Amino acid sequence: MATPAHSPLPNRDSVTTIRTDGSRPFMFPADTHGRFTTARRVVAYGLIAFYLSLPWIKLNGYPAVFLDIAERRFHLFGLTFAFQDMWLLFFVITGLGFSLFFITSLFGRVWCGWACPQTVYLEHVFRRIEVWIEGDAVARRTLDAAPWTAGKIRKRVLKHAVYLAVAAVLTHGFLAYFVSVPEVWSMVRSAPSEHWSTFVFMMAYTGLTYFIFCWFREQVCIVICPYGRIQSALTDDNTVTIGYDAKRGEPRGKAGTEGVGDCIACNRCIHVCPTGIDIRQGLQLECVGCTACIDACDDVMDRLKRPRGLIRYDSQNKFNGRATRWIRPRTILYFALLLAGASVASWAVSTIRPANFLVTHMTGAPYIIDATVVRNQYFVRIVNKRNGPSRFVLKLQGTPAGVQQSGFVSAVEVPPLGEITTPLILQQRRADYTGPFHLTVRVEDERGTFHLERAVDFLGPEARLLREDEAEQKKADHEHGKEK
Secondary structure: OOOOOOOOOOOOOOOOOOOOOOOOOOOOOOOOOOHHHHHHHHHHHHHHHHHHHOOOOEEOOEEOEEEEOOOOEEEEOOEEEEHHHHHHHHHHHHHHHHHHHHHHHHHOOHHHHHOOHHHHHHHHHHHHHHHHHHOOHHHHHHHHHOOOOHHHHHHHHHHHHHHHHHHHHHHHHHHHHHHOHHHHHHHHHOOHHHHHHHHHHHHHHHHHHHHHHHHHOOHHHHHHOOHHHHHHHHOOOOOOEEEEOHHHHOOOOOOOOOOOOOOOOOOHHHHOOOOOOOHHHOOOOOOOOOOHHHHHHHHHHHHOOOOOOOEEEEOHHHHOOOOOOOOOHHHHHHHHHHHHHHHHHHHHHHOOOOEEEEEEEOOOOOOEEOOOEEEEEEEEEEEEOOOOOEEEEEEEEOOOOOEEEEOOOOOEEEOOOOEEEEEEEEEEEOOOOOOOEEEEEEEEEOOOOOEEEEEEEEOOOOHHHHHHHHHHHHHHHHHHHHHO
16 A cells, blocks of 8 residues: 555545654555556656757757856757847746646646656656565565664665665756766766865755655655645646546445445555545545556456446546536636747747847946047947857947947957957037937848847937037137237
Protein backbone atom coordinates (compact mmCIF):
# COMPACT_ATOMS: atom_id res chain seq x y z
CA MET A 1 0.00 0.00 0.00
CA ALA A 2 1.03 3.62 -0.41
CA THR A 3 0.60 4.20 3.35
CA PRO A 4 2.62 2.09 5.81
CA ALA A 5 0.53 -0.65 7.39
CA HIS A 6 1.53 0.34 10.91
CA SER A 7 0.28 3.92 10.49
CA PRO A 8 -3.28 5.20 10.87
CA LEU A 9 -4.77 6.12 7.53
CA PRO A 10 -5.31 9.86 7.13
CA ASN A 11 -8.93 10.94 7.17
CA ARG A 12 -10.36 13.01 4.33
CA ASP A 13 -10.49 16.13 6.49
CA SER A 14 -6.76 16.40 5.75
CA VAL A 15 -4.42 15.58 2.90
CA THR A 16 -3.39 11.97 2.44
CA THR A 17 0.26 12.59 3.30
CA ILE A 18 -0.56 13.80 6.81
CA ARG A 19 -1.54 11.31 9.50
CA THR A 20 -4.21 12.05 12.08
CA ASP A 21 -1.45 12.83 14.58
CA GLY A 22 0.08 15.43 12.24
CA SER A 23 3.10 13.40 11.13
CA ARG A 24 3.89 12.55 7.53
CA PRO A 25 3.69 8.96 6.21
CA PHE A 26 6.28 8.12 3.56
CA MET A 27 4.71 6.89 0.32
CA PHE A 28 5.60 3.46 -1.11
CA PRO A 29 3.45 3.26 -4.26
CA ALA A 30 3.34 -0.08 -6.01
CA ASP A 31 4.47 -0.44 -9.61
CA THR A 32 1.92 -0.70 -12.35
CA HIS A 33 2.06 -1.57 -16.04
CA GLY A 34 -0.22 -0.68 -18.89
CA ARG A 35 -0.82 1.57 -21.88
CA PHE A 36 -0.79 4.84 -19.94
CA THR A 37 2.28 3.92 -17.91
CA THR A 38 4.13 3.02 -21.11
CA ALA A 39 3.01 6.18 -22.88
CA ARG A 40 3.95 8.39 -19.94
CA ARG A 41 7.37 6.75 -19.71
CA VAL A 42 8.03 7.37 -23.41
CA VAL A 43 6.97 11.01 -23.04
CA ALA A 44 9.04 11.43 -19.86
CA TYR A 45 12.25 10.04 -21.30
CA GLY A 46 11.70 12.05 -24.46
CA LEU A 47 11.36 15.23 -22.40
CA ILE A 48 14.48 14.41 -20.36
CA ALA A 49 16.45 13.76 -23.54
CA PHE A 50 15.16 17.03 -24.99
CA TYR A 51 16.14 18.93 -21.84
CA LEU A 52 19.64 17.49 -21.67
CA SER A 53 20.33 17.80 -25.41
CA LEU A 54 19.40 21.46 -25.97
CA PRO A 55 22.77 22.86 -24.78
CA TRP A 56 24.53 20.46 -27.19
CA ILE A 57 22.53 21.28 -30.32
CA LYS A 58 24.01 24.20 -32.28
CA LEU A 59 21.73 26.56 -34.19
CA ASN A 60 23.15 29.58 -35.97
CA GLY A 61 26.47 29.09 -34.17
CA TYR A 62 25.11 28.87 -30.62
CA PRO A 63 23.37 26.23 -28.46
CA ALA A 64 19.66 25.89 -29.13
CA VAL A 65 19.00 27.46 -25.73
CA PHE A 66 21.80 29.55 -24.27
CA LEU A 67 20.90 32.17 -21.65
CA ASP A 68 24.16 34.09 -21.60
CA ILE A 69 23.50 36.33 -18.62
CA ALA A 70 27.13 37.47 -18.36
CA GLU A 71 26.98 38.98 -21.85
CA ARG A 72 23.28 39.85 -21.60
CA ARG A 73 22.46 37.77 -24.67
CA PHE A 74 19.77 35.11 -24.94
CA HIS A 75 19.97 32.58 -27.77
CA LEU A 76 16.72 30.69 -28.36
CA PHE A 77 16.44 28.23 -31.23
CA GLY A 78 18.57 30.26 -33.65
CA LEU A 79 17.29 33.67 -32.56
CA THR A 80 19.37 36.06 -30.47
CA PHE A 81 17.76 38.49 -28.06
CA ALA A 82 19.47 41.30 -26.19
CA PHE A 83 18.72 42.21 -22.61
CA GLN A 84 16.54 45.05 -23.90
CA ASP A 85 14.20 42.44 -25.41
CA MET A 86 13.34 40.94 -22.03
CA TRP A 87 9.98 42.70 -22.09
CA LEU A 88 8.90 39.88 -24.41
CA LEU A 89 8.93 37.55 -21.40
CA PHE A 90 5.69 39.15 -20.29
CA PHE A 91 3.94 37.87 -23.41
CA VAL A 92 5.64 34.46 -23.20
CA ILE A 93 4.61 33.95 -19.56
CA THR A 94 1.10 35.28 -20.23
CA GLY A 95 0.72 33.00 -23.23
CA LEU A 96 1.85 29.97 -21.23
CA GLY A 97 -0.58 30.89 -18.45
CA PHE A 98 -3.55 31.17 -20.80
CA SER A 99 -2.52 27.92 -22.53
CA LEU A 100 -2.46 26.17 -19.17
CA PHE A 101 -5.88 27.59 -18.28
CA PHE A 102 -7.35 26.41 -21.58
CA ILE A 103 -5.84 22.91 -21.40
CA THR A 104 -6.87 22.54 -17.75
CA SER A 105 -10.46 23.51 -18.54
CA LEU A 106 -10.53 20.68 -21.10
CA PHE A 107 -8.35 17.94 -19.59
CA GLY A 108 -7.65 18.84 -15.96
CA ARG A 109 -4.15 18.31 -14.60
CA VAL A 110 -2.75 16.59 -17.68
CA TRP A 111 0.34 18.83 -17.41
CA CYS A 112 1.07 17.55 -13.89
CA GLY A 113 0.79 13.91 -14.81
CA TRP A 114 2.60 13.95 -18.14
CA ALA A 115 5.03 16.86 -18.44
CA CYS A 116 5.74 18.55 -15.10
CA PRO A 117 9.48 18.18 -14.28
CA GLN A 118 8.63 17.23 -10.70
CA THR A 119 6.53 14.27 -11.82
CA VAL A 120 8.84 13.32 -14.70
CA TYR A 121 11.98 13.10 -12.59
CA LEU A 122 10.34 11.64 -9.48
CA GLU A 123 8.32 8.88 -11.15
CA HIS A 124 10.59 8.01 -14.07
CA VAL A 125 14.08 8.55 -12.65
CA PHE A 126 14.32 8.59 -8.86
CA ARG A 127 11.47 6.13 -8.25
CA ARG A 128 13.01 3.77 -10.82
CA ILE A 129 16.34 3.94 -8.97
CA GLU A 130 14.57 3.15 -5.70
CA VAL A 131 12.77 0.13 -7.19
CA TRP A 132 15.99 -1.09 -8.81
CA ILE A 133 17.94 -1.00 -5.53
CA GLU A 134 15.31 -1.72 -2.84
CA GLY A 135 12.66 -3.72 -4.70
CA ASP A 136 8.91 -3.43 -5.05
CA ALA A 137 6.54 -1.58 -2.72
CA VAL A 138 6.31 -4.41 -0.20
CA ALA A 139 10.09 -4.82 -0.08
CA ARG A 140 10.64 -1.08 0.30
CA ARG A 141 8.09 -0.79 3.09
CA THR A 142 9.60 -3.79 4.87
CA LEU A 143 13.09 -2.36 4.53
CA ASP A 144 11.96 1.01 5.88
CA ALA A 145 10.46 -0.61 8.99
CA ALA A 146 13.39 -3.00 9.52
CA PRO A 147 16.19 -2.29 12.02
CA TRP A 148 19.51 -1.01 10.70
CA THR A 149 21.60 -3.88 9.46
CA ALA A 150 24.57 -4.17 7.13
CA GLY A 151 22.23 -5.03 4.26
CA LYS A 152 19.95 -2.06 4.90
CA ILE A 153 22.90 0.32 5.25
CA ARG A 154 24.42 -0.98 2.01
CA LYS A 155 21.19 -0.44 0.06
CA ARG A 156 20.52 2.98 1.54
CA VAL A 157 24.08 4.20 0.92
CA LEU A 158 23.96 2.96 -2.67
CA LYS A 159 20.56 4.54 -3.28
CA HIS A 160 21.51 7.92 -1.91
CA ALA A 161 24.86 7.88 -3.73
CA VAL A 162 23.04 7.31 -7.02
CA TYR A 163 20.51 10.00 -6.08
CA LEU A 164 23.32 12.50 -5.51
CA ALA A 165 25.02 11.55 -8.79
CA VAL A 166 21.79 11.99 -10.75
CA ALA A 167 21.04 15.28 -8.98
CA ALA A 168 24.53 16.51 -9.90
CA VAL A 169 24.02 15.55 -13.56
CA LEU A 170 20.69 17.34 -13.70
CA THR A 171 22.02 20.50 -12.05
CA HIS A 172 25.10 20.60 -14.29
CA GLY A 173 22.79 20.19 -17.26
CA PHE A 174 20.87 23.18 -15.94
CA LEU A 175 24.09 25.18 -15.57
CA ALA A 176 24.94 24.46 -19.23
CA TYR A 177 21.94 26.57 -20.25
CA PHE A 178 23.73 29.62 -18.80
CA VAL A 179 27.44 29.08 -19.44
CA SER A 180 27.53 26.47 -22.30
CA VAL A 181 28.66 22.84 -22.20
CA PRO A 182 32.39 23.51 -22.84
CA GLU A 183 32.46 26.02 -19.98
CA VAL A 184 30.73 23.54 -17.63
CA TRP A 185 33.30 20.90 -18.54
CA SER A 186 36.10 23.39 -17.93
CA MET A 187 34.66 24.26 -14.51
CA VAL A 188 34.33 20.58 -13.58
CA ARG A 189 38.01 19.98 -14.36
CA SER A 190 39.15 23.11 -12.51
CA ALA A 191 39.66 23.61 -8.80
CA PRO A 192 36.57 24.92 -6.96
CA SER A 193 38.52 28.03 -5.93
CA GLU A 194 38.74 29.13 -9.58
CA HIS A 195 34.94 29.41 -9.81
CA TRP A 196 34.04 29.74 -6.15
CA SER A 197 30.62 31.42 -6.50
CA THR A 198 29.51 28.97 -9.19
CA PHE A 199 30.77 26.04 -7.14
CA VAL A 200 28.79 27.14 -4.06
CA PHE A 201 25.67 27.67 -6.18
CA MET A 202 25.97 24.22 -7.77
CA MET A 203 26.51 22.55 -4.40
CA ALA A 204 23.41 24.25 -3.01
CA TYR A 205 21.32 23.51 -6.11
CA THR A 206 22.44 19.87 -6.20
CA GLY A 207 21.57 19.56 -2.52
CA LEU A 208 18.15 21.09 -3.09
CA THR A 209 17.47 18.73 -6.01
CA TYR A 210 18.57 15.75 -3.93
CA PHE A 211 16.38 16.85 -0.99
CA ILE A 212 13.29 17.33 -3.17
CA PHE A 213 13.48 13.95 -4.90
CA CYS A 214 14.88 12.01 -1.97
CA TRP A 215 12.56 13.16 0.81
CA PHE A 216 10.17 16.02 0.00
CA ARG A 217 8.76 14.34 -3.14
CA GLU A 218 4.97 14.58 -3.48
CA GLN A 219 4.90 17.37 -0.89
CA VAL A 220 6.05 19.75 -3.63
CA CYS A 221 2.81 19.14 -5.51
CA ILE A 222 0.62 19.21 -2.41
CA VAL A 223 2.20 21.90 -0.23
CA ILE A 224 4.17 24.23 -2.52
CA CYS A 225 2.65 24.12 -6.01
CA PRO A 226 -0.55 26.22 -6.20
CA TYR A 227 -1.83 24.48 -9.33
CA GLY A 228 -3.73 21.77 -7.44
CA ARG A 229 -5.58 24.42 -5.46
CA ILE A 230 -6.60 26.55 -8.41
CA GLN A 231 -7.74 23.63 -10.54
CA SER A 232 -11.18 23.81 -8.90
CA ALA A 233 -11.53 27.33 -10.32
CA LEU A 234 -10.43 26.20 -13.80
CA THR A 235 -12.46 23.01 -14.15
CA ASP A 236 -16.14 22.08 -14.12
CA ASP A 237 -18.30 18.99 -14.62
CA ASN A 238 -17.44 18.95 -18.34
CA THR A 239 -13.68 18.80 -17.77
CA VAL A 240 -12.15 15.43 -18.67
CA THR A 241 -10.24 14.17 -15.65
CA ILE A 242 -9.39 10.83 -14.09
CA GLY A 243 -12.46 9.52 -12.31
CA TYR A 244 -14.27 6.47 -10.99
CA ASP A 245 -17.50 5.23 -12.56
CA ALA A 246 -19.58 4.82 -9.41
CA LYS A 247 -22.70 3.74 -11.31
CA ARG A 248 -20.85 0.78 -12.68
CA GLY A 249 -18.65 0.00 -9.68
CA GLU A 250 -21.05 0.33 -6.74
CA PRO A 251 -21.89 -1.41 -4.52
CA ARG A 252 -18.45 -2.90 -4.08
CA GLY A 253 -18.00 -6.56 -3.32
CA LYS A 254 -15.99 -9.68 -4.03
CA ALA A 255 -16.06 -11.12 -7.50
CA GLY A 256 -18.93 -13.57 -7.89
CA THR A 257 -21.06 -11.99 -5.18
CA GLU A 258 -24.60 -11.40 -6.41
CA GLY A 259 -25.84 -7.83 -6.68
CA VAL A 260 -22.48 -6.07 -6.45
CA GLY A 261 -20.84 -3.78 -8.96
CA ASP A 262 -17.63 -4.22 -10.92
CA CYS A 263 -15.40 -2.80 -8.15
CA ILE A 264 -14.19 -5.71 -6.04
CA ALA A 265 -12.67 -3.41 -3.35
CA CYS A 266 -9.14 -4.68 -4.01
CA ASN A 267 -7.78 -1.18 -3.33
CA ARG A 268 -5.22 -1.64 -6.06
CA CYS A 269 -5.92 1.95 -7.17
CA ILE A 270 -4.79 3.18 -3.74
CA HIS A 271 -1.71 0.96 -3.64
CA VAL A 272 -0.29 2.44 -6.87
CA CYS A 273 -1.15 6.09 -6.18
CA PRO A 274 1.98 8.18 -5.50
CA THR A 275 0.00 10.45 -3.15
CA GLY A 276 -2.04 7.67 -1.52
CA ILE A 277 -5.52 8.90 -2.43
CA ASP A 278 -8.60 6.85 -3.16
CA ILE A 279 -9.80 8.03 -6.57
CA ARG A 280 -13.19 6.50 -5.79
CA GLN A 281 -13.80 9.44 -3.46
CA GLY A 282 -13.75 11.83 -6.40
CA LEU A 283 -11.33 14.42 -7.74
CA GLN A 284 -8.98 15.55 -4.97
CA LEU A 285 -6.28 18.13 -4.38
CA GLU A 286 -3.57 15.49 -4.21
CA CYS A 287 -4.38 13.86 -7.57
CA VAL A 288 -1.67 14.76 -10.08
CA GLY A 289 -3.29 12.91 -12.98
CA CYS A 290 -0.57 10.26 -13.23
CA THR A 291 -2.99 7.56 -14.60
CA ALA A 292 -1.47 4.83 -12.39
CA CYS A 293 -4.92 4.00 -11.00
CA ILE A 294 -6.33 3.61 -14.52
CA ASP A 295 -3.73 1.01 -15.51
CA ALA A 296 -4.05 -0.78 -12.17
CA CYS A 297 -7.83 -1.02 -12.43
CA ASP A 298 -7.72 -2.04 -16.10
CA ASP A 299 -5.33 -4.85 -15.17
CA VAL A 300 -7.80 -6.11 -12.54
CA MET A 301 -10.71 -5.86 -14.98
CA ASP A 302 -8.74 -7.83 -17.59
CA ARG A 303 -8.17 -10.61 -15.07
CA LEU A 304 -11.88 -10.66 -14.20
CA LYS A 305 -12.87 -10.64 -17.91
CA ARG A 306 -14.75 -7.39 -17.41
CA PRO A 307 -14.66 -4.27 -19.59
CA ARG A 308 -11.94 -1.74 -18.93
CA GLY A 309 -12.74 1.82 -17.91
CA LEU A 310 -14.07 1.49 -14.38
CA ILE A 311 -11.48 4.20 -13.68
CA ARG A 312 -10.83 6.28 -16.77
CA TYR A 313 -10.42 9.68 -18.33
CA ASP A 314 -13.91 11.19 -18.55
CA SER A 315 -16.01 14.13 -17.41
CA GLN A 316 -18.24 14.09 -14.35
CA ASN A 317 -21.20 14.67 -16.65
CA LYS A 318 -20.32 11.56 -18.63
CA PHE A 319 -19.97 9.54 -15.43
CA ASN A 320 -23.48 10.73 -14.48
CA GLY A 321 -24.96 9.75 -17.83
CA ARG A 322 -24.95 13.22 -19.45
CA ALA A 323 -23.12 14.44 -22.51
CA THR A 324 -19.80 16.25 -22.24
CA ARG A 325 -19.92 19.82 -23.55
CA TRP A 326 -16.59 20.80 -25.07
CA ILE A 327 -17.67 24.28 -26.15
CA ARG A 328 -18.88 26.28 -23.15
CA PRO A 329 -18.36 29.80 -21.74
CA ARG A 330 -15.28 28.77 -19.79
CA THR A 331 -13.44 27.24 -22.75
CA ILE A 332 -14.53 30.06 -25.06
CA LEU A 333 -13.15 32.66 -22.64
CA TYR A 334 -9.85 30.85 -22.08
CA PHE A 335 -9.42 30.23 -25.81
CA ALA A 336 -10.14 33.90 -26.58
CA LEU A 337 -7.53 34.96 -24.02
CA LEU A 338 -5.11 32.41 -25.46
CA LEU A 339 -5.72 33.68 -29.00
CA ALA A 340 -5.31 37.31 -27.92
CA GLY A 341 -2.11 36.51 -26.08
CA ALA A 342 -0.71 34.55 -29.03
CA SER A 343 -1.57 37.38 -31.42
CA VAL A 344 0.08 40.03 -29.27
CA ALA A 345 3.10 37.79 -28.72
CA SER A 346 3.42 37.20 -32.47
CA TRP A 347 3.27 40.94 -33.10
CA ALA A 348 5.83 41.59 -30.37
CA VAL A 349 8.25 39.03 -31.79
CA SER A 350 7.81 40.51 -35.26
CA THR A 351 9.04 43.87 -33.95
CA ILE A 352 12.38 42.40 -32.91
CA ARG A 353 15.24 43.77 -35.00
CA PRO A 354 18.80 42.41 -35.30
CA ALA A 355 20.12 45.48 -33.50
CA ASN A 356 19.18 47.97 -30.79
CA PHE A 357 20.28 51.54 -30.40
CA LEU A 358 19.81 54.36 -27.95
CA VAL A 359 20.46 58.10 -28.15
CA THR A 360 21.07 60.01 -24.92
CA HIS A 361 22.35 63.46 -24.05
CA MET A 362 25.86 63.57 -22.67
CA THR A 363 26.08 64.30 -18.98
CA GLY A 364 26.75 67.89 -18.00
CA ALA A 365 25.21 71.00 -19.51
CA PRO A 366 22.12 70.16 -21.62
CA TYR A 367 23.31 72.52 -24.35
CA ILE A 368 26.21 74.84 -25.10
CA ILE A 369 26.04 78.32 -26.62
CA ASP A 370 29.01 80.17 -28.04
CA ALA A 371 29.33 83.23 -30.23
CA THR A 372 28.08 81.52 -33.39
CA VAL A 373 26.21 78.28 -32.63
CA VAL A 374 23.90 76.40 -30.25
CA ARG A 375 25.32 72.92 -29.67
CA ASN A 376 23.87 69.63 -28.29
CA GLN A 377 26.04 66.59 -27.54
CA TYR A 378 24.73 63.00 -27.58
CA PHE A 379 25.93 59.45 -27.15
CA VAL A 380 24.70 56.87 -29.68
CA ARG A 381 24.85 53.28 -28.41
CA ILE A 382 24.36 50.45 -30.92
CA VAL A 383 23.99 46.78 -29.95
CA ASN A 384 24.54 44.22 -32.72
CA LYS A 385 22.46 41.08 -32.04
CA ARG A 386 23.73 39.23 -35.10
CA ASN A 387 26.34 36.51 -34.95
CA GLY A 388 28.40 38.35 -37.55
CA PRO A 389 29.75 41.91 -37.84
CA SER A 390 27.39 44.61 -39.12
CA ARG A 391 27.98 48.12 -40.45
CA PHE A 392 25.57 50.92 -39.63
CA VAL A 393 24.96 54.39 -40.99
CA LEU A 394 23.18 57.27 -39.27
CA LYS A 395 20.74 59.72 -40.81
CA LEU A 396 18.89 62.71 -39.37
CA GLN A 397 15.27 63.47 -40.16
CA GLY A 398 13.19 66.55 -39.35
CA THR A 399 16.13 68.89 -38.77
CA PRO A 400 15.62 72.60 -39.55
CA ALA A 401 17.99 74.73 -41.62
CA GLY A 402 21.49 75.36 -40.37
CA VAL A 403 21.92 72.10 -38.39
CA GLN A 404 25.35 70.55 -38.79
CA GLN A 405 26.42 67.07 -37.70
CA SER A 406 29.75 66.02 -36.22
CA GLY A 407 30.55 62.42 -35.34
CA PHE A 408 29.00 59.30 -36.88
CA VAL A 409 29.29 60.87 -40.33
CA SER A 410 30.41 57.58 -41.92
CA ALA A 411 29.45 53.94 -41.46
CA VAL A 412 30.61 52.26 -38.24
CA GLU A 413 31.19 48.54 -37.78
CA VAL A 414 29.90 46.70 -34.71
CA PRO A 415 31.41 43.27 -33.95
CA PRO A 416 29.27 40.12 -33.63
CA LEU A 417 27.04 40.33 -30.57
CA GLY A 418 28.95 43.45 -29.61
CA GLU A 419 28.15 47.06 -28.98
CA ILE A 420 29.72 50.48 -29.49
CA THR A 421 29.06 53.92 -28.07
CA THR A 422 30.00 56.86 -30.27
CA PRO A 423 29.47 60.62 -29.82
CA LEU A 424 27.09 62.61 -31.99
CA ILE A 425 27.28 66.42 -31.96
CA LEU A 426 24.60 68.61 -33.50
CA GLN A 427 24.89 72.35 -33.77
CA GLN A 428 22.83 75.11 -35.34
CA ARG A 429 23.89 78.61 -36.28
CA ARG A 430 22.57 81.23 -33.91
CA ALA A 431 21.18 83.14 -36.85
CA ASP A 432 19.01 80.14 -37.84
CA TYR A 433 18.04 79.13 -34.31
CA THR A 434 14.31 79.48 -33.59
CA GLY A 435 14.11 77.54 -30.32
CA PRO A 436 14.19 73.89 -29.14
CA PHE A 437 12.94 71.36 -31.66
CA HIS A 438 12.35 67.61 -32.15
CA LEU A 439 14.21 65.47 -34.65
CA THR A 440 14.49 61.78 -35.52
CA VAL A 441 17.76 59.86 -35.48
CA ARG A 442 17.62 56.94 -37.89
CA VAL A 443 20.14 54.09 -37.92
CA GLU A 444 20.25 51.66 -40.86
CA ASP A 445 22.41 48.69 -41.59
CA GLU A 446 24.62 49.34 -44.59
CA ARG A 447 22.74 46.79 -46.71
CA GLY A 448 19.43 48.54 -46.06
CA THR A 449 17.65 45.46 -44.71
CA PHE A 450 16.24 47.22 -41.66
CA HIS A 451 16.25 50.52 -39.82
CA LEU A 452 15.68 51.82 -36.29
CA GLU A 453 14.49 55.26 -35.25
CA ARG A 454 14.61 57.29 -32.06
CA ALA A 455 12.99 60.68 -31.43
CA VAL A 456 15.28 63.12 -29.61
CA ASP A 457 15.13 66.76 -28.53
CA PHE A 458 17.51 69.50 -29.52
CA LEU A 459 17.65 71.64 -26.41
CA GLY A 460 18.34 75.32 -26.04
CA PRO A 461 16.95 78.59 -24.68
CA GLU A 462 13.89 80.33 -26.02
CA ALA A 463 14.74 82.13 -29.23
CA ARG A 464 13.43 85.39 -27.79
CA LEU A 465 15.86 85.22 -24.91
CA LEU A 466 18.71 84.46 -27.27
CA ARG A 467 17.81 87.44 -29.45
CA GLU A 468 17.56 89.73 -26.43
CA ASP A 469 20.97 88.51 -25.29
CA GLU A 470 22.40 89.24 -28.74
CA ALA A 471 20.83 92.71 -28.74
CA GLU A 472 22.26 93.49 -25.32
CA GLN A 473 25.65 92.23 -26.41
CA LYS A 474 25.58 94.45 -29.50
CA LYS A 475 24.51 97.41 -27.41
CA ALA A 476 27.33 96.78 -24.95
CA ASP A 477 29.81 96.45 -27.78
CA HIS A 478 28.52 99.69 -29.33
CA GLU A 479 28.86 101.65 -26.08
CA HIS A 480 32.29 100.16 -25.54
CA GLY A 481 33.26 101.38 -28.98
CA LYS A 482 32.08 104.93 -28.23
CA GLU A 483 34.14 105.06 -25.07
CA LYS A 484 37.22 104.23 -27.09
